[in-house]
Amino acid sequence: MVGAIPVNAQDDVLIPLAPMDATMDTLRVAILYIYPPPSSSTASYDLARLEQSFLSLVDEDYPLLIGKLDVNPQTGVASVRQTPEALEQGARGIRFEKDPASKQTAEDVLASLSWDFMPKVRGEDEIIAVKGTLLADGGMTVGVDINHILFDGEAMFTFMKTWSQHYNGLDKHERLVICHERHLLAGKGEGPKLEHSEFRLTAGKLLARAKDGTLAPKAMKKPPPTTQYLFHMSPANMAALKKAVNGASDPAAPGPSYSSTVDAITALFTVLISRARGHGQDVRISTALNGRKRLDPPLPDNYAGNAVFHTMSTHSKSDLQLESDGEDAVSLVTISKIARGIRASILERDNMYLRDAIAFVASQSDLSTVSENIQFFFGTGVAFTCWANLGMYDAEFEGTRPWYAFAPRVPCMDGFVMITEAMKGLDGLDVLVFLECAAMEKFKKLAANVPYLQDKEDKEDKGVP
Structure with a gap:
């Protein structure tokens, strides 16, 4: 070994x-x-x-x-x-x-x-x-x-x-x-040359796992109840959302002139979650980034460790809710602006930046002090990860692919969103949202008024009660 x-x-x-x-x-x-x-x-x-x-x-x-x-x-x-x-x-x-x-x-x-x-x-x-x-x-x-x-x-x-x-x-x-x-x-023994706002250094972990396996902020003795809900996004709705978001983009604005489908989904769900929480504050978005192919040279195929890096973008409360927005409306201009900010943060994570991030972590005298710089768990931030195109459903037993290959019901999780390949072999993507219970009820009411989340191709309710 x-x-x-x-x-x-x-x-x-x-x-x-x-x-x-x-x-x-x-x-x-x-x-x-x-x-x-x-x-x-x-x-x-x-x-x-x-x-x-x-x-x-x-x-x-x-x-x-x-x-x-x-x-x-x-x-x-x-x-x-x-x-x-x-x-x-x-x-x-x-x-x-x-x-x-x-x-x-x-x-x-x-x-x-x-x-x-x-x-x-x-x-x-x-x-x-x-x-x-x-x-x-x-x-x-x-x-x-x-x-x-x-x-x-x-x-x-x-x-x-x-x-x-x-x-x-x-x-x-x-x-x-x-x-x-x-x-x-593992790094090469060199110190970092760039700033890395995606990390924070704290004495001790901010999250703690209880004996029953439940994860929650260490400062909370009794976290509020949370729940999870699964949305299915059909290919038609994803294409319509991406087209609408890129069409609403201001070509004169700084930053990239386009955003991907996942960028648009991330922006849409950030707006809905932030409004459902009702905090009225600036929002920090973290998106997990798979570094395997972004590094140069890329990691070997079937690398068995963690290659997770993080992008960060911060959006003001005015970005999230323009004055022209109604309580239940979602402005495409708002979503487009956030999506482009997300895309800009992703484009910054090139080989040089990722190698420098490794150097930053490796240079710390105590690795346990390093954590992701976002407060998504009962906070104002939202953390996203995307498991699309990772072979989620490739494990065949007796010639049969799984219907579902994802998280079970999690006892306690908030402010976290997972974007994955769709279950049961459906086309499109599934979006699993974890939120505090009261915020989730508000979130679902807001989502009911978003046309891109109304699946005309598949009427089945895929909510996780």
């Missing part, structure tokens, strides 16, 4: 992760895969085979998942600690829960997105836990909960696709080749 460091006479080994990985401490990637009954009447899901293929997946392609997470309390450096006992156990030391006879169907699980289909809460140093469930209608769920220090979204989907290749019996030369070279994002 690259970078393995013996740390004591008992031959414990520390495998250092990248500084960019360490900034993801306290976060997790929790994905619930929901599979309908196999398309072939002669096929059926096999839990024993699922577990055995998981063991071979980890032992052969993901040995970094063996052991415990180790975060140095003085430096914040994150590593995987592998004891001789852990190495002897291999993948069998990872918790794999099984339920061979759930009374729920795939449709039931899709309606509830219950955490019951996820593994029990991970321990603080537990890297990954898995749960497989066979459903009453012949469907299957696979719940995976891994510390974000190890994987980002793309790394998770690559992991799941490789797992399906093991399950389906592909030989090693037919499977994906996984890159574990974390040193590629």
Whole structure:
């Protein structure tokens, strides 16, 4: 294993992760895969085979998942600690829960997105836990909960696709080749040359995870209740929104003259969320950026770590609600201005900037002090991440693609939006919004008056109650 460091006479080994990985401490990637009954009447899901293929997946392609997470309390450096006992156990030391006879169907699980289909809460140093469930209608769920220090979204989907290749019996030369070279994002020992307002340095984490797995601001003893709601955006509505937003753009205004579809969606949802919250303040928008192909040279295919960078754009309250806007109206000029600001912040994140961001993080004496510079959780900011075109639905078991490969119902989350490929094989994108309950009710009322969110092609309500 690259970078393995013996740390004591008992031959414990520390495998250092990248500084960019360490900034993801306290976060997790929790994905619930929901599979309908196999398309072939002669096929059926096999839990024993699922577990055995998981063991071979980890032992052969993901040995970094063996052991415990180790975060140095003085430096914040994150590593995987592998004891001789852990190495002897291999993948069998990872918790794999099984339920061979759930009374729920795939449709039931899709309606509830219950955490019951996820593994029990991970321990603080537990890297990954898995749960497989066979459903009453012949469907299957696979719940995976891994510390974000190890994987980002793309790394998770690559992991799941490789797992399906093991399950389906592909030989090693037919499977994906996984890159574990974390040193590629470790920096070169040079200090940063640019300012990095996307980061803030604080003594201690601002977010804390309770024993039940709930994440919330550390300062809040009892956070208000939150909920989540899923919007589907058809290709026709996305095209109409993009055309309208770019058509409303002021060609004389500074900055880029265009914005992408996702920029327009981000701007629209920022306006709606900010109005629903009713704070009347300036808003900071964070968008997660996948650096794999933006770096030069790009990271190798199937890089298994975190390549998440952040763009930041700040918009005044006057940007978000012009005087001509009615209470329920959404001005295309407003959305266009915000979308162009988002696009400008993305264009700034070129190879030089991203390399300098790595240098900034790596130069800190305590990596645990580095966090994203936005207050989205019960604050005024909004954080976005986009999982489109990352292979969310590529993990086929028994020749069947999942209906859903996304977050289960999250106990507590606010001010966070995920844009993903659409569930159940629909065209277009899904947008999952997490908000405080009262703000969500106002948000849905506002959204009901936005024509681009009224899906004429698919009337089915995809709200998550």
